[in-house]
Amino acid sequence: MSNMHILSKNLGYRNYFQRIPGVAMMLLVGMIFFGILSKDFLSVSNLTNIGLQSSILLLISLPMTLVIMTEGIDMSIGALLTLCGVVMAYTLSVTHSLPIAICLAMCCGLLIGLINGSIIVYWKVPPFVVTLGTLGICQSLALVVTDGQSITDVGEIVQLAYNGKVGGVAIPLIFSVIAYFVTYFLLYQTRFGIYVCAIGGNRESLNLAGVRTNFYHLAVYAFSGLMAGVASILLTARMSAGHPTAAIGMEFDAIAAVVVGGTSFEKGNGWLLGTLLGVLTVGVLRNGLNLLGVPSSVQVASIGLLVLVALLIDSMKMKS
Amino acid sequence: MPIFPNLNNSDELKALFYRLFVVIFICIGLSFLSEAFLTVNNLLNVLRQASLLFLMASGLTLVILTAGIDLSVGANVGMSACLAGTVLLATGSTTLGFLTGICCGALIGLANGLLVTLLRLPSFIATYGMLWILHGITYYFMAGATINGFSKSFRMIGSGYWFGIPVPIYMMLFFLISGSIFLRYTIFGQQIYALGANPVTARLSGVPVTRRLLLVYILSGITAGLASLVFLARLNSAEGDIGEALTLPAIAAVLIGGTSLFGGVGTMLGTLIGALILTLVLNGMNILSIDGNLQALVTGVIIIVSVLLDLILRRKSVV
Numbered sequence: 157m158s159n160m161h162i163l164s165k166n167l168g169y170r171n172y173f174q175r176i177p178g179v180a181m182m183l184l185v186g187m188i189f190f191g192i193l194s195k196d197f198l199s200v201s202n203l204t205n206i207g208l209q210s211s212i213l214l215l216i217s218l219p220m221t222l223v224i225m226t227e228g229i230d231m232s233i234g235a236l237l238t239l240c241g242v243v244m245a246y247t248l249s250v251t252h253s254l255p256i257a258i259c260l261a262m263c264c265g266l267l268i269g270l271i272n273g274s275i276i277v278y279w280k281v282p283p284f285v286v287t288l289g290t291l292g293i294c295q296s297l298a299l300v301v302t303d304g305q306s307i308t309d310v311g312e313i314v315q316l317a318y319n320g321k322v323g324g325v326a327i328p329l330i331f332s333v334i335a336y337f338v339t340y341f342l343l344y345q346t347r348f349g350i351y352v353c354a355i356g357g358n359r360e361s362l363n364l365a366g367v368r369t370n371f372y373h374l375a376v377y378a379f380s381g382l383m384a385g386v387a388s389i390l391l392t393a394r395m396s397a398g399h400p401t402a403a404i405g406m407e408f409d410a411i412a413a414v415v416v417g418g419t420s421f422e423k424g425n426g427w428l429l430g431t432l433l434g435v436l437t438v439g440v441l442r443n444g445l446n447l448l449g450v451p452s453s454v455q456v457a458s459i460g461l462l463v464l465v466a467l468l469i470d471s472m473k474m475k476s
Numbered sequence: 477m478p479i480f481p482n483l484n485n486s487d488e489l490k491a492l493f494y495r496l497f498v499v500i501f502i503c504i505g506l507s508f509l510s511e512a513f514l515t516v517n518n519l520l521n522v523l524r525q526a527s528l529l530f531l532m533a534s535g536l537t538l539v540i541l542t543a544g545i546d547l548s549v550g551a552n553v554g555m556s557a558c559l560a561g562t563v564l565l566a567t568g569s570t571t572l573g574f575l576t577g578i579c580c581g582a583l584i585g586l587a588n589g590l591l592v593t594l595l596r597l598p599s600f601i602a603t604y605g606m607l608w609i610l611h612g613i614t615y616y617f618m619a620g621a622t623i624n625g626f627s628k629s630f631r632m633i634g635s636g637y638w639f640g641i642p643v644p645i646y647m648m649l650f651f652l653i654s655g656s657i658f659l660r661y662t663i664f665g666q667q668i669y670a671l672g673a674n675p676v677t678a679r680l681s682g683v684p685v686t687r688r689l690l691l692v693y694i695l696s697g698i699t700a701g702l703a704s705l706v707f708l709a710r711l712n713s714a715e716g717d718i719g720e721a722l723t724l725p726a727i728a729a730v731l732i733g734g735t736s737l738f739g740g741v742g743t744m745l746g747t748l749i750g751a752l753i754l755t756l757v758l759n760g761m762n763i764l765s766i767d768g769n770l771q772a773l774v775t776g777v778i779i780i781v782s783v784l785l786d787l788i789l790r791r792k793s794v795v
Contacts, residue, residue, distance in 0.1 A: 229600070281783050282737055284545070284600045285727075292724050292776025299769035408608050411601070421598050453716075457612030460605045467595055 178469050179417050179433040186437060190444030197447055210439035211328035215387035217410045217435050218339040219380035224419050225426035226355040226373060228283035230380050232272060234406035235294035240265045240388030242298045242307065245398020249309040262385035268294060269381015273374040298400040307398040318393035328390055340428055348372060357423050412459050413438045416466040491734050495749045499756065506760045513763055520642060526755040527648035528706055530748050532722065533729040534651050535699030537747045538692045540730050542672040543739025544599035546693065548588060549700045549726050551610035554719025556580040556704035558614050561623045561714040570630045578701040584610065585697020589690040615716040624713035634709025644706050655744040668692060672739025724775045729754050731782040754778065
């Protein structure tokens with residue numbers, strides 16, 4: 157296996173078909189399984205619901221794909237999303253101005269992303285430790301800002317971001333589509349994307365080629381933080397509140413979606429469409445288990461198992 | 477008696493002395509800032525908390541020595557505590573409760589080890605996935621209930637005293653000494669260092685890498701299981717989220733203790749001092765009545781700073 161096929165939107169369809177089965181089969185199996193077990197699952201309203209629910213996860217899974225492609229990880233993104241949501245709700249409750257709140261939430265995300273990135277890139281500290289540290293920091297800050305309570309005084313307008321429609325299309329879906337295509341464009345159509353693959357694949361030769369590797373590497377983490385800020389708009393709108401533990405642990409869903417989608421932790425192998433399918437698989441699993449009345453604790457455990465199954469399939473493929 | 481640090485290695489000694497200075501410095505600072513700090517009760521309390529942290533961190537030290545990590549220790553403690561507590565209440569037998577806790581911990585460690593060695597997953601991913609699986613199972617198993625009221629003989633190990641000193645402190649000393657001897661004077665221990673310093677060389681020199689890695693993860697699971705028993709005995713109650721807040725402090729203790737994330741460098745005594753430093757900081761925050769919500773923030777900052785220090789010191793010693 158070379159790491160060529162990432163660069164390779166058009167490097168041949170065979171690669172595509174080889175990779176599709178893992179995720180797509182799981183998604184299909186999941187949908188058929190839940191379709192049989194629960195009558196409501198395949199209804200139009202439920203399927204749109206899955207799409208809506210998956211939008212927040214997609215927004216943080218897309219940058220997570222890039223981060224994992226650089227052989228890194230961002231454990232802090234769930235806590236960061238929570239912190240951004242809390243910052244947004246707090247600003248809304250104080251100023252009642254949506255633009256300021258959105259701005260501050262995104263700045264907060266960007267700032268923590270930059271902090272993560274600079275410690276990882278310039279001091280060469282392993283990503284999981286840095287982001288584990290910032291996870292603790294973000295979680296603490298979210299609790300301190302809210303004093304452990306929910307902030308419910310956020311006004312009506314913000315709910316539009318989750319419930320509203322533009323031209324008959326729900327706004328979260330618009331967010332998702334834009335985010336997907338922006339990331340797609342960045343990864344497959346720009347120099348930045350090629351460098352992202354190369355940072356994971358062969359950082360040394362990228363350095364030798366005179367590329368400012370550190371800058372692009374930092375940009376990946378900054379992008380991750382920024383997207384957490386964007387996702388926090390949807391999160392706040394969905395709950396119409398800021399809650400200090402709202403998205404704690406969501407990084408696990410995001411990592412699961414990326415891994416299930418066929419991105420590997422080595423050599424910059426990544427696949428953006430796979431992440432989209434992975435997000436939908438996680439969404440289908442959560443929604444289906446919900447409909448069957450399975451408690452959320454078991455849902456978390458089954459996502460863990462899903463990841464294991466995906467990795468097993470992967471390692472068997474590697475052997476064959 | 478060179479069981480603790482290697483007396484021939486002046487860098488290692490120096491690093492330990494720096495950390496001891498930090499401990500003394502924090503103690504002096506805190507005793508100036510608050511009268512409540514320098515009382516026998518509070519000091520024993522600090523030591524008892526540190527010993528709990530050290531129990532978890534001692535197994536974790538072994539894992540980190542092999543350049544891996546075990547993020548599931550907290551969740552492991554939670555699940556082992558809940559299972560052991562249930563068995564204790566159901567059977568009334570302390571022995572069975574003990575066995576359950578330790579076996580549960582060991583099995584989780586084995587599962588981690590298999591994921592890392594057989595599936596060749598990066599350890600932080602494997603154990604992170606394990607963390608959520610364990611959380612899920614524990615929550616489901618407990619279904620929001622709290623169990624409490626364990627027998628007095630069981631609670632001895634957490635809240636009992638021998639000669640005026642809490643029992644966990646004896647356990648801490650026992651683990652410190654046996655852990656140090658294990659690392660320093662047994663082939664297993666030396667192989668763990670070799671494995672962490674350079675896995676390829678270790679394999680080529682005949683270290684059975686897979687089996688040693690499995691052993692390390694199982695030991696980490698066992699110490700987590702043991703810590704869960706002490707924790708259970710001290711709290712005298714257990715609920716689903718019991719271990720949630722323990723992972724970050726355990727990792728922080730190991731890292732401040734000078735064990736390098738990149739493997740091959742570190743001692744048990746260092747981890748003990750690390751556990752002391754972290755406990756003193758958190759205890760000081762309590763005494764000075766600083767917002768408890770800030771504890772995770774402080775722990776997070778300590779983790780990042782200690783890794784940075786490790787890197788800076790290593791770079792210096794290389795040049």
